[in-house]
Amino acid sequence: xxxxxxxxxxxxxxxxxxxxxxxxxxxxxxxxxxxxxxxxxxxxxxxxxxxxxxxxxxxxxxxxxxxxxxxxxxxxxxxxxxxxxxxxxxxxxxxxxxxxxxxxxxxxxxxxxxxxxxxxxxxxxxxxxxxxxxxxxxxxxxxxxxxxxxxxxxxxxxxxxxxxxxxxxxxxxxxxxxxxxxxxxxxxxxxxxxxxxxxxxxxxxxxxxxx
Numbered sequence: 001x002x003x004x005x006x007x008x009x010x011x012x013x014x015x016x017x018x019x020x021x022x023x024x025x026x027x028x029x030x031x032x033x034x035x036x037x038x039x040x041x042x043x044x045x046x047x048x049x050x051x052x053x054x055x056x057x058x059x060x061x062x063x064x065x066x067x068x069x070x071x072x073x074x075x076x077x078x079x080x081x082x083x084x085x086x087x088x089x090x091x092x093x094x095x096x097x098x099x100x101x102x103x104x105x106x107x108x109x110x111x112x113x114x115x116x117x118x119x120x121x122x123x124x125x126x127x128x129x130x131x132x133x134x135x136x137x138x139x140x141x142x143x144x145x146x147x148x149x150x151x152x153x154x155x156x157x158x159x160x161x162x163x164x165x166x167x168x169x170x171x172x173x174x175x176x177x178x179x180x181x182x183x184x185x186x187x188x189x190x191x192x193x194x195x196x197x198x199x200x201x202x203x204x205x206x207x208x209x210x211x
Contacts (some may be wrong), residue, residue, distance in 0.1 A: 013055060013058070013059050013072065013075075016051070016054065016055035016058070018079060041136070041139075041140070041143070041179045041180075041183060042136075042179050042182050042183045042186065044100075044139070044183075045135055045136040045139065045179075045183030045184070045186070045187055046183065046186050046187050046190055048100050048102070048135060048139075049105065049131050049132045049135040049136075049187040049190075049191050050132075050187070050190055050191050050194040052073060052076070052102050052105060052106060052131060052135070053109070053127075053128050053131050053132070053191045053194050053195040053198060054194050054195065054197055054198035054201075055072055055076070055198065056068075056069035056072045056073060056106050056109055056131075056198070057069065057109065057123060057124065057127070057128070057195045057198040057199055057202075058198040058199070058201055058202050059071075059072045060072070060109070060110070060113060060123070061120060061123075061198075061199055061202045062202055064118060066110045066111075066113045066114035066118070067110050067114075068110070069106040069107075069109040069110045069113070070103060070106045070107050070110050072106065073102035073103045073105070073106035073107075074103060076102050077099060077100075077102055077103060080097065080099045080100070081099055083097065084096070084097045084099060095146045098142065098143060098146055099142075100135075100139055100142070101135075101138040101139055101141075101142045102135075104134065104138050105130070105131045105134045105135045105138065106131070108127065108130040108131060108134055109123065109127040109128075109130065109131055112126045112127035112130060113127060120199055123195070123199075124192060124195045124196050124199055125192055127195065128191045128192040128194070128195035128196075129188045129191065129192055131187070131191050131195070132184065132186075132187030132188035132189070132190065132191030132192070133184045133187065133188045134184075135183075135184075135187055136179070136180045136183035136184045136187060137180060137184065140179075140180050
């Protein structure tokens with residue numbers, strides 16, 4: 001039954017990583033980012049930090065080795081770069097998908113697990129909080145290094161949209177002035193229970209395979 005258990009674990013890891021890639025494409029393509037501007041950034045921050053937490057802590061607790069979360073984040077990054085290249089091959093601009101910076105946040109999770117001597121609960125609470133807090137910070141720096149999404153949207157309008165639906169410049173700061181702070185705050189709160197879910201999924205998988 002060991003091979004079946006390991007196969008189940010690895011399959012789950014691949015599924016979560018692929019879903020993270022799809023979520024990135026849906027939450028970070030230039031049309032969505034242009035239409036919703038900083039609201040999109042907050043949604044993107046929360047969705048990606050929680051997706052990172054559930055898969056990374058599952059994989060990390062499965063192996064019990066600090067550094068596994070970073071390895072998992074690297075897998076997600078490679079998948080997204082492959083998807084980015086696929087869109088580019090179809091004729092879309094290279095900045096159509098902005099690859100998230102998962103790796104530094106995953107390193108903080110690994111560091112927490114290592115510093116607390118592999119304490120699962122500390123990894124969930126402290127590590128999950130650090131992931132939620134840090135992810136928007138790293139990704140705001142990431143977005144500052146790519147082309148203006150408004151410029152990209154007007155230059156390369158999505159072919160499935162009629163001309164009258166060309167994006168209009170949004171009112172930045174209309175609802176709030178600090179998307180990084182809002183994304184970090186929401187992420188820090190939501191990532192902890194999602195990390196706990198990842199840890200629980202690890203336990204449930206072991207019990208199911210042992211039954």
